[in-house]
Amino acid sequence: MLTIEFQESLQENISNIKNTFNHTSDLIVRKIKPKSDGSFEINIVYLDGIINTDHLQEYVVKPILEHVKTATKEFLIDEMIDRIIESADVKTTNKYKDLIDAIIQGNTILLINGYQKGIIISSTNWKERSIEESLGERSPKGPVIGLTEQMKTNINLLRSIIKTPDFCVEEMEFGSISKTAVSILFIEGIVDKGILMEVRKRLKSLKIKYLLNSKVVEYVLEGKPRTFFNLARTTGRIDGVASSLYEGRVAIIVDGFPYTIIAPTLFMDLFQAPDEYHEKSGRFTNRMIRMICFILAVYLPAIYITIANFHKKELPNKISEALISKDELLSTFWEMVILLFLLKILLDASFRIPKSAVILLSLIGTIVIGETAVTAKLIHPVSLIIVGITAISSYLLANRGMFAAENTLRPIFLIIANFFGFNGIIIALTIQIIYMVSLKSIGVPYLSPLIPFRIQELKDTIFRGDLQTIINSKHSYTEDND
Structure with missing residues (x-):
């Protein structure tokens, strides 16, 4: 396509365009002969279904049929752009590739026999859904308008x-x-x-x-x-x-x-929510709660396994018997692994099956994972509670982009806790923080403004500061793009 030259012959240009589009049936070529003597011919080319045909008829075809009869062939293209075509966006090109791109993008092209130049007319009419509420980031207060596909x-x-x-x-x-x-x-x-x-x-x-x-x-x-x-x-x-x-x-x-x-x-951005800027309450606590949820989602199962494996004897007998597996078939580690695995299956299945079957899936999951497993003494009830708290905490930050990090870190800390206890968790946590410090987003330190510490940027980080101060302040970023 890039090697094809724009020709003066209309029929040759139309033939090249049809060949480029592999003679697809929705490529429409409308032939117009404005003058009765047939002294020149105009072809209108577009892809059916993606243009506004009413716009094309009213502002292109109709004016051409009415006014081109009196136009001189020498100045026809200039007259069509300046005086005849009534569409708002019109331009010319002598490049074949530009014409093809224009057709693909939903525009109409107009070719005249004897001219080594084409006219591109904006006529796009892509189908799109109506503007709706953003379902992925709902909030109880504030604007609800969501983006569309266009x-x-x-x-x-x-x-x-x-x-x-x-x-x-x-x-x-x-x-x-x-x-x-x-x-x-x-x-x-x-x-x-x-x-x-x-x-x-x-x-x-x-x-x-x-x-x-x-x-x-x-x-x-x-x-x-x-x-x-x-x-x-x-x-x-x-x-x-x-x-x-x-x-x-x-x-x-x-x-x-x-x-x-x-x-x-930045990491701290992921704990913010749109409704915080429309509510009076929660300016000091909302983000702290989400941070605690991140800690629970990643480290709670590992802490539970550490206590069960290495510190069970240090607990009072009543607490130990109530919280940690005793007569269950599976060890605490495998209880957590299997429960988290089954939870992942249920989550994935809930998005794959028909909506009408989601309730049935939830019911089966509750019976199998919950009541039956506990009654049969396969799983300790507290393990079920720990996984439930982990799941709820994880979902709270899922739509902010923390799901991948949580799902990656959780099994790593589970394995470390099973073999090395609290010492292993502390070492792994230190390595994680060092790793996060090394990350940069478009050259900006990922943990900024905490590391490196920038007190002037804390007004909208761990807590939401005064709105007027936030709005009037200038944000700056520590960059390292070298």
């Missing part, structure tokens, strides 16, 4: 909130076989320039055939080596994106996906 719709929604000419959009395309648009969003004058430059640099390094998953973009932004901690989080809420942009961050929207990638992403 990038232009999402940018439109953001411009309705960020009403400033400094709100900038940079569009890029990726894919050698099928091109997908990706937009970089930022606010000029607020965005951290170092972060913006690093985002551009990393995105330009992306070389792929097609883009069917925005996770590819996330991986490029996170850089190498790969880590189980999220260094680029996603959000499906419009207010969440706007807030990040006002903080000097960069947002990346991939066309076709109903969420936005935010960079940089």
Whole structure:
């Protein structure tokens, strides 16, 4: 396709276009001969189903039939753009590749016999769902509008909130076989320039055939080596994106996906929730509770196993008999492993089976894992409680991007606790903290502003500070992009 030249012969150009699209049946070629003597011919080419045919008929076909009769062939294209075609977005090109890309993107092209130039008319009409509540990040108070799959719709929604000419959009395309648009969003004058430059640099390094998953973009932004901690989080809420942009961050929207990638992403960001900025209560406790839940989700099973394996005799007899396995078939370690494994199966199955069967699955899971296993003395009741607390704590932070980290760290600490007890847990925890300190998100230390410590940034970290102070303050990031 790249070697095909634009020809003056209309029929040759149409033949090349049909060959490029492999004679697909939804490629429509509408022939128009405005003058009765047939002195010249116009062809309108588009893909059926992805353009607005009413717009095409009213603002392109009808004006052509009415006005081209009096137009001179020498100046026909100029007259069509300036005076005849009534569509808002019209441009010309003499590159064959530009015409093909325009058709793929839902535009209409207009070719005239004898002209080595084509007209591109915006007529896109992609089907999309209506604007709905963000189901993945619900909150009891505040805006509920969620992103859609259409990038232009999402940018439109953001411009309705960020009403400033400094709100900038940079569009890029990726894919050698099928091109997908990706937009970089930022606010000029607020965005951290170092972060913006690093985002551009990393995105330009992306070389792929097609883009069917925005996770590819996330991986490029996170850089190498790969880590189980999220260094680029996603959000499906419009207010969440706007807030990040006002903080000097960069947002990346991939066309076709109903969420936005935010960079940089820091560890403490994952404990925040949108409704905190609309509620008076919980400004000092909400994030602390979520931090405690992270600790419970990762370390609680390991602590329980350590107590059962190494400190059972140090506990009073009543407490020991009540909390730790005695007559059960399985040891405490294998109880935890099997329960966590079964819980993972139930979670995965609940997303795969029909919605009508979810209740039945929950009922079977409750009977098998809960009542039957305990009654048969396969599993100690406290093990079931520990796993339940672990699961609830884990799900609390799942939509913020902590699920992968929790699911990776939990089994590691389980194994270490089973063999090495509290000494092993302390050593492993130290290694984990050192590892987290070494991580950077777009060059920004992952544990910032705690490590390195920046007291001026603590006003919206462990607790939510005064809103007026937060809004009026300038956020800055410690960078190391070398």
